[in-house]
Amino acid sequence: MRKTTFLLPIIVIVVAGLMSALFIVDEREKALVLQFGRVVAVKEDPGLAFKIPLIQEVVRYDDRILSRDVEPLEVTPLDDRRLVVDAFARFRIADVTQFRQAVGVGGVATAENRLDSILRAETREVLGSVTSKDILSSDRAALMLRIRNSAIFEARGLGLEIIDVRLKATDLPKQNLEATFERMRAEREREATDERARGHEAAQRVRALADRTVVELVSEAQREAEIIRGEADALRNNIFAEAFGKDPEFFEFYRSLTSYQRALKGSNSSMVMNPDSEFFNYLRSPSGGRAVTPPAPLPQAQVDAAEGAALEAAEADAAAGTAASEAQEEAETDVNNYEVDQVEDAEDGVQN
Template sequence: MNRIGLIVSTLLLLVVVAGSTLFVVDQRQFAVVYALGEIKEVITEPGLKIKMPPPFQNVVFLDRRIQTLDSPETRPIFTAEKKSLVIDWLVKWRIVDSRQFIRNNGVDMRHAETRLAPIVQAAFNEAVTKRTVREMLATDREEVMQEVRKNMAENAKSFGIEIVDVRTKRVDFSSNITDAVYRRMGSERKRVASELRSTGLAEGEQIRADAEKQRDIIIAEAYRDAQKVKGEGDAKAAAIYAAAFGQDPQFAQFYRSLEAYRQSFRGRSDVLVLDPASNDFFRAMRGSSGAAAAPRK
């Protein structure tokens, strides 16, 4: 039995030792093999690999995928106009030289990002201080990102990494400047609104004055035309009257007397105090003999 137990223990030990010598490299990883604390081999091809058992050799895995580094904090950057801007950025990077990466940063990816962040921030500072606010917000934004990426290329080699891309997520004024800008924009909009209202009132008054002028002109022209038509009508009427009355003067005189009576006695309460015998106004009422009718008793 002791012999069987020894054989089983030996087999288990061989299995453990064999298991410690085998490892799998994923296609998303680098495998770095250490031999007594020194880098012996960097394996980039995926698959099943063999190494010596610990403590003779150890293996460490590094992520070979593209990593994203976001700006850790928003620090204001001064432009060429001495205006303070806040820039949020991100950097895409990946390991291309695992030996160099481990020598400078160890195997902790976060340690590398901690060292890389201030270098990116310094590159942005250098690019922004040469430009105005307008250039940063509009015209030179893409150029700034390319310049930062170019400046980062040399530092990236010492890190054993490659800078894949640099992007700005947000470019804005700092909070105190933003409030001042908003207040200035509000004042400017109010000034423009007041100018527009003043211009509108002036144009409204001008339109009303022109309309009143046109109205007075139209009324005057209409009155002139009406008086002209009326005068022509009166002239034609007078000509007709003259032609008609010329045929019988006595009838014309009688007709005019009736018109005079009609105009004089418009109301029932109208009273005229005259001497019928000595006044020609009542000649038409005296009859054909011209003598006044004797009053009834």
């Protein structure tokens, strides 16, 4: 019984020692066996491993690809146009021994801070050697590759392998955004003003051409109307001349009545003359002191010809007026349509 009492604690101590001497290396990690802070073994293969209890300790590091977001930094390209760049990097611990020696007990957190410094410095150097147009273009993979290649050598001193570096966003600083927007807005407004000016100029040309066309059409219509009216007047006068030539007495009577009509108007009814004047021959006697012979009736053909000529003159006047109105309306419609098209094109240019 006494022997068992002594053996049981020893067995427990031995089992505890064996348990503390064993440790498992996961396939997603690497392990360092440290003895008094010095690396004595590196365990990279997954499975069971051994260490000396109480003397040695195990430090584990992630063997997977890690991601690190770099704090946004401000860079100044060659054209002195400041930009705010947001980037991230993917890396892994390639040499755990060198990594432990470089960062000490700080581990991954210390390594990430030092990696941030390396990436920020290389990003400023690479992006400062090109223009902002190259940085903002869609084809900037070459710049990211340059940043990665430049940072690889310095990262090796930390036992790290940089796999990739990417630029997530490239923007203007907040204090420059408003000025940039104002400049872009002013540029668009200037282009819109130029478009409107060109539209108004073209509209003026169209309007001038339309006005000239209206004047030409009206002039041509009036000319044709005057020609038709002159021909009608000539035909009418010819008919009157032939009619009056057949009866001079009727012609004299007709001329006297026309003179009475023109002279004895309401606004010109005061006359001073001798009552025996020949002007009143047809007023003093029914025959005017002469034998009045009723005028012979005009031939119906002449009457029809005179009426036809007068009707043609009236139709010519109406046609001239209609042609002028149609030309004016057509010109105004063309001008309005052109102005609307120009305004819409200018507004589309402003919105785009």
